[in-house]
Amino acid sequence: MPDGKYPSTPRVDAWDKVRGAAIYAADDARPRMLHGALAVAAVNRGQIVSLDVERARAAPGVRLVLTHQDMQGVQSAGFLLGGGFAFQSFQPMLSPAIHYRGQPIALVVADTVEAAQHAASLVAATYAVEPFQLSLDAPAQDIVAQHGSPLPQATYADKVAGDADGAYAAAAVKVDATYLSPPQHPNPLELLSTVAEWRDGTLIVKEGSQNSGAVRHGLARQLGLDPARVQVLSPQAGGAFGQKNSHQSHTVLAAVAARRLDAPVKLVVSRSQGFHGASFRPASRHRVRLGADRAGRIAAAIHEADQQTSRHDLFPASFTEMTARLYGIRNFRGHERMVRTDVQTPGYMRAPFEHPAGFAFESAMDELAYALDMDPVALRLANDTTVDPLTGRPLSSRHLAECLRRGAERFGWARRSMAPASMVERDGTAIGWGVACGAHKAAASPAAARLEAFADGRIRLAVAGHEMGQGIRTALANVLARRLSVDPRTIEIIVGDTRAADQHLTAGSWGTASATPAADAAGERLIQALRSLDPGYSGGAPAEVLRRAGRASVAVEVATKAPGQPDAVFQRLQGGLPAVQGPEFPDFVSMSYAAHFAEVRVEPRTRRVRVPRIVTVVDCGRVVSPRTAESQVRGAAIWGLGSALREISETDGRYGGFVNADLAEYVVPVHADVPEIDVGFIDEPDPRLNALGVKGLGEVAMTGVAAALANAVHHATGLRIRELPIRLDQLLAAPAARPT
Numbered sequence: 001m002p003d004g005k006y007p008s009t010p011r012v013d014a015w016d017k018v019r020g021a022a023i024y025a026a027d028d029a030r031p032r033m034l035h036g037a038l039a040v041a042a043v044n045r046g047q048i049v050s051l052d053v054e055r056a057r058a059a060p061g062v063r064l065v066l067t068h069q070d071m072q073g074v075q076s077a078g079f080l081l082g083g084g085f086a087f088q089s090f091q092p093m094l095s096p097a098i099h100y101r102g103q104p105i106a107l108v109v110a111d112t113v114e115a116a117q118h119a120a121s122l123v124a125a126t127y128a129v130e131p132f133q134l135s136l137d138a139p140a141q142d143i144v145a146q147h148g149s150p151l152p153q154a155t156y157a158d159k160v161a162g163d164a165d166g167a168y169a170a171a172a173v174k175v176d177a178t179y180l181s182p183p184q185h186p187n188p189l190e191l192l193s194t195v196a197e198w199r200d201g202t203l204i205v206k207e208g209s210q211n212s213g214a215v216r217h218g219l220a221r222q223l224g225l226d227p228a229r230v231q232v233l234s235p236q237a238g239g240a241f242g243q244k245n246s247h248q249s250h251t252v253l254a255a256v257a258a259r260r261l262d263a264p265v266k267l268v269v270s271r272s273q274g275f276h277g278a279s280f281r282p283a284s285r286h287r288v289r290l291g292a293d294r295a296g297r298i299a300a301a302i303h304e305a306d307q308q309t310s311r312h313d314l315f316p317a318s319f320t321e322m323t324a325r326l327y328g329i330r331n332f333r334g335h336e337r338m339v340r341t342d343v344q345t346p347g348y349m350r351a352p353f354e355h356p357a358g359f360a361f362e363s364a365m366d367e368l369a370y371a372l373d374m375d376p377v378a379l380r381l382a383n384d385t386t387v388d389p390l391t392g393r394p395l396s397s398r399h400l401a402e403c404l405r406r407g408a409e410r411f412g413w414a415r416r417s418m419a420p421a422s423m424v425e426r427d428g429t430a431i432g433w434g435v436a437c438g439a440h441k442a443a444a445s446p447a448a449a450r451l452e453a454f455a456d457g458r459i460r461l462a463v464a465g466h467e468m469g470q471g472i473r474t475a476l477a478n479v480l481a482r483r484l485s486v487d488p489r490t491i492e493i494i495v496g497d498t499r500a501a502d503q504h505l506t507a508g509s510w511g512t513a514s515a516t517p518a519a520d521a522a523g524e525r526l527i528q529a530l531r532s533l534d535p536g537y538s539g540g541a542p543a544e545v546l547r548r549a550g551r552a553s554v555a556v557e558v559a560t561k562a563p564g565q566p567d568a569v570f571q572r573l574q575g576g577l578p579a580v581q582g583p584e585f586p587d588f589v590s591m592s593y594a595a596h597f598a599e600v601r602v603e604p605r606t607r608r609v610r611v612p613r614i615v616t617v618v619d620c621g622r623v624v625s626p627r628t629a630e631s632q633v634r635g636a637a638i639w640g641l642g643s644a645l646r647e648i649s650e651t652d653g654r655y656g657g658f659v660n661a662d663l664a665e666y667v668v669p670v671h672a673d674v675p676e677i678d679v680g681f682i683d684e685p686d687p688r689l690n691a692l693g694v695k696g697l698g699e700v701a702m703t704g705v706a707a708a709l710a711n712a713v714h715h716a717t718g719l720r721i722r723e724l725p726i727r728l729d730q731l732l733a734a735p736a737a738r739p740t
């Protein structure tokens with residue numbers, strides 16, 4: 001049985017990526033390719049009264065203009081959380097209804113992208129407008145508690161352990177604070193893009209996605225096709241981050257146009273249209289109450305949160321699924337509500353709930369540390385647990401205390417002075433050191449894999465999974481290479497291709513923990529198959545065995561699932577539906593953990609915040625690809641920094657929509673903002689979640705980073721900023737921030 005830490009191997013697709021040989025959907029350039037461009041709604045809510053497309057149709061190079069009057073027979077693909085496949089139940093262009101500014105109202109297809117974009121600008125609409133509202137301060141009838149709602153209550157009911165309200169009332173030391181997290185957009189470098197074409201009645205779609213299975217089945221439902229007649233190819237996504245985790249609104253438009261024109265149609269949604277064309281991280285507001293004894297044992301936590309949803313769907317939050325489990329707090333009450341607003345349905349964006357919840361809860365923990373006059377690391381260590389507070393089940397593994405201890409050591413935490421504004425450079429620069437933790441469910445989904453070895457030396461693995469840049473190909477190659485005792489670079493990995501294997505959603509940090517056990521099991525099955533040809537085979541290149549046996553190839557298939565899942569989950573996998581399990585399993589609960597330490601430097605006059613260093617130590621079980629795992633954690637630290645100090649999608653209460661809808665105005669960290677990032681892993685396998693001991697990494701690595709930075713800003717300045725992003729105006733407005 002292969003065991004031990006994995007070596008830091010290079011990315012198996014690095015060479016392809018730097019040469020431009022990694023092919024993304026919009027890279028498909030062929031002589032007969034036609035190009036689409038969208039015209040979008042200029043009002044936030046109402047009805048189209050008139051739509052004039054004559055000038056667009058007459059423009060040079062235009063082949064087709066589609067509006068809601070041309071979409072007969074097309075249906076919604078259904079909402080992901082309602083048995084469907086799309087990020088929202090509402091499919092634009094099936095009626096004159098406008099639900100949000102920026103919603104597509106026409107698709108223009110032309111010989112060139114320039115001609116299509118020009119013609120799209122000539123589409124003219126008039127509207128009957130209706131009032132709308134965008135803020136969390138909505139009338140009571142627009143607020144829906146998750147508890148008691150039609151949503152699955154096993155997941156979305158209040159999270160209750162013990163008697164939190166009673167224990168809070170009786171606590172000696174209390175914190176009661178409210179934190180705000182803004183809407184944000186993930187902005188993957190690869191824009192939302194689709195190439196659709198029809199061959200002999202089969203629809204072939206190329207689209208960067210985390211969920212090619214849902215794109216396939218969503219299109220089949222929308223167009224009334226047998227899913228066998230839909231193929232979706234997503235070998236690479238140029239970043240996805242949750243934006244691409246379900247069926248998109250633009251895809252069917254390209255498919256309908258390609259069918260009308262009997263030619264491949266490429267539709268790239270522009271950067272600014274993407275702000276309204278796909279899901280986003282909704283605004284949320286969190287009230288956190290913590291009650292502790294004077295020694296720092298937390299007796300009670302109450303976490304109540306409101307999150308923005310759309311008017312047409314209920315998009316629920318899972319903030320307290322994480323905060324209930326971060327520490328061993330015996331009395332916990334979590335309550336979440338959804339606030340209807342007039343936007344496209346929000347959705348998942350990296351650590352969708354854990355990041356805002358982590359900012360709120362871990363800021364409150366810092367406030368409690370100061371209320372107790374207790375070191376913030378010591379407070380966290382004093383509230384560790386080995387048992388899940390909500391279910392009483394054991395945690396499959398938890399090394400959060402070790403993350404804190406190692407992180408503190410690497411950071412030099414012992415040299416920190418407790419008092420705010422007590423570490424000052426000679427030029428008046430205020431130094432702040434902050435700590436915060438994160439947790440994230442360690443989930444897993446079923447996966448199907450087909451592994452084939454050829455006499456010419458090739459080895460090919462096809463498996464459920466998607467490569468969004470996180471490095472799943474490298475993780476799969478490492479695991480399989482160890483199992484077969486071959487070089488990882490000799491293995492071809494096929495992911496995100498519905499022709500090669502049924503595809504499940506790759507999200508929620510469960511991709512590696514789902515796909516690598518399938519690859520490992522397939523490797524084991526292949527060894528057995530090779531042994532039946534050569535009883536002496538004990539690993540190494542399969543080609544030798546095949547040649548001696550006179551065989552051109554040998555293939556094996558396996559299907560794996562999460563602990564405790566029934567065999568019926570394989571039908572959901574085949575049907576393109578979510579089939580994930582976690583954090584709760586029949587006999588245990590599984591979470592990944594991280595501890596973050598951050599330094600900020602606050603300039604004395606402008607209050608500009610710079611971040612020179614971040615230390616993150618992660619417990620994600622066994623690390624099967626150290627190189628790409630470190631890269632994930634660096635990206636998460638940078639994203640946490642962006643979220644703490646830069647990112648916000650600004651809404652306009654008068655006209656609706658997101659107004660800073662491009663990368664000039666939606667501010668993300670640039671190179672000069674990026675600190676030294678020191679990454680550590682516990683690298684202890686989780687003994688129960690899967691045979692390899694892998695837990696999730698991509699999102700836990702970001703959870704808590706923003707709180708570590710906000711806590712560092714407080715330590716530097718004495719100012720507690722409870723609203724993200726932290727901006728100069730907040731630091732300058734407070735009298736305490738003025739240099740003395």
Ligand code: MOS
Binds near residue numbers: 210242245349507509
């Ligand atoms: Mo995601 S935010 O794991 O699709």
